[in-house]
Amino acid sequence: MSKKSNKSIEEKSADMVVTPWEVSGIIDYKKLVKKFGTTLLDKKEIETIQKYSKGELHLLLRRGLFFSHRDFDWILKMLEKGEKFVLYTGRGPSGHTHLGHLVPWIFTKWLQDVFDVELYFQMTDDEKFLFNQNLSFSDTRNFAFENAKDVLAVGFDPKKTHFIFDSHLTPAMYRIAAEVAKRVTFSTAKAVFGFSNDSNIGMIFYPSIQAMPCFLPSVLKGKNVPILIPAAIDQDPYWRITRDVAPKLGYYKPAAIHCKFFPGLAEGGKMSASQPDTCIFTTDTPKQAKKKIMSAYTGGRATLEEQKELGGEPDKCIVYWYEFYLFESDDEKLKQMRTDCLAGKLLCGFCKKNLAEKVHHFIGEHQERRNKISKEMIEKMIIKE
Numbered sequence: 001m002s003k004k005s006n007k008s009i010e011e012k013s014a015d016m017v018v019t020p021w022e023v024s025g026i027i028d029y030k031k032l033v034k035k036f037g038t039t040l041l042d043k044k045e046i047e048t049i050q051k052y053s054k055g056e057l058h059l060l061l062r063r064g065l066f067f068s069h070r071d072f073d074w075i076l077k078m079l080e081k082g083e084k085f086v087l088y089t090g091r092g093p094s095g096h097t098h099l100g101h102l103v104p105w106i107f108t109k110w111l112q113d114v115f116d117v118e119l120y121f122q123m124t125d126d127e128k129f130l131f132n133q134n135l136s137f138s139d140t141r142n143f144a145f146e147n148a149k150d151v152l153a154v155g156f157d158p159k160k161t162h163f164i165f166d167s168h169l170t171p172a173m174y175r176i177a178a179e180v181a182k183r184v185t186f187s188t189a190k191a192v193f194g195f196s197n198d199s200n201i202g203m204i205f206y207p208s209i210q211a212m213p214c215f216l217p218s219v220l221k222g223k224n225v226p227i228l229i230p231a232a233i234d235q236d237p238y239w240r241i242t243r244d245v246a247p248k249l250g251y252y253k254p255a256a257i258h259c260k261f262f263p264g265l266a267e268g269g270k271m272s273a274s275q276p277d278t279c280i281f282t283t284d285t286p287k288q289a290k291k292k293i294m295s296a297y298t299g300g301r302a303t304l305e306e307q308k309e310l311g312g313e314p315d316k317c318i319v320y321w322y323e324f325y326l327f328e329s330d331d332e333k334l335k336q337m338r339t340d341c342l343a344g345k346l347l348c349g350f351c352k353k354n355l356a357e358k359v360h361h362f363i364g365e366h367q368e369r370r371n372k373i374s375k376e377m378i379e380k381m382i383i384k385e
């Protein structure tokens with residue numbers, strides 16, 4: 001039961017900021033969808049996915065962490081017509097991987113399995129170098145390899161997964177980025193990304209690098225390929241400009257499926273490496289991870305008596321959210337947990353311990369797979385020409 005902030009929920013949601021570089025305030029996802037002009041995922045699309053997944057839906061979809069999209073219905077229509085899509089996602093290697101990063105990758109792997117499709121994974125070691133005064137290229141390149149181990153530990157099919165390392169841009173990649181850059185004015189970039197006269201010119205060019213993988217499969221395969229991007233919704237501004245440019249270059253507009261931010265262990269806010277105590281890194285020992293869970297923010301009351309009398313507040317509880325989105329797939333068990341919490345029959349210590357065991361196990365298994373991945377394996381998957 002950690003300290004509460006003084007601001008009301010209304011005040012915080014009024015300060016909601018979501019850009020590729022900053023996520024703060026309490027996020028009102030309905031408002032965000034309106035503001036960004038994306039579409040909430042609908043039963044129709046979910047039913048179509050079920051046709052391909054033999055009825056099974058990934059928890060992250062079923063419970064709504066993935067909640068919004070652009071043209072996902074079109075991707076499914078193309079598929080029905082026999083035109084397969086390619087997945088594209090990425091990572092800005094500015095530090096070690098944490099649980100919040102793994103979440104969209106876990107879902108992306110599920111999509112790869114269900115639809116039997118290729119994945120292009122971009123490691124933006126240039127982005128993190130350009131945007132962060134404290135990181136050198138050698139830092140971001142090291143993190144890129146470290147993070148790639150986590151990507152592969154999630155279980156992507158190595159035969160169907162290709163890495164783009166931005167510091168290894170091929171001539172074809174550079175040409176695509178330049179084609180994009182030529183068609184985006186500085187005034188658009190300023191409006192979409194908030195660049196100013198203080199922004200370095202590398203930052204201003206960078207969006208065309210993140211747009212490039214949307215067109216690379218089409219260039220490499222010599223035919224137009226539909227692209228689906230699973231990513232957190234803060235990356236959407238990139239897809240907005242990419243989609244504007246696509247028809248000018250004769251390509252399909254990339255489609256996207258967006259997820260919400262995975263919470264950190266403190267009250268409010270996404271999991272962030274800048275708050276290491278409330279963030280579970282894949283490089284933490286299972287014991288450290290367990291300890292962090294034991295100090296998570298819960299929906300518990302101030303005293304035991306109050307908890308028994310009033311019940312807990314699962315909707316405010318980080319432990320409950322972790323179970324909801326990631327760790328308790330059994331709907332009945334989750335419902336029971338919620339009912340018992342509301343009735344004051346569950347105590348926070350019990351729930352934390354229970355989750356800590358699950359996280360301990362999860363991190364342990366992830367690390368076992370991660371330790372088997374060598375730099376050579378990653379090198380082989382980097383697109384080099």
Ligand code: TRP
Nearest residue numbers: 089090091092122124210231235
């Ligand atoms: N900009 C992203 C980050 O900072 C990295 C990234 C590049 C990405 N391409 C992407 C993320 C495609 C999602 C989808 O993490």
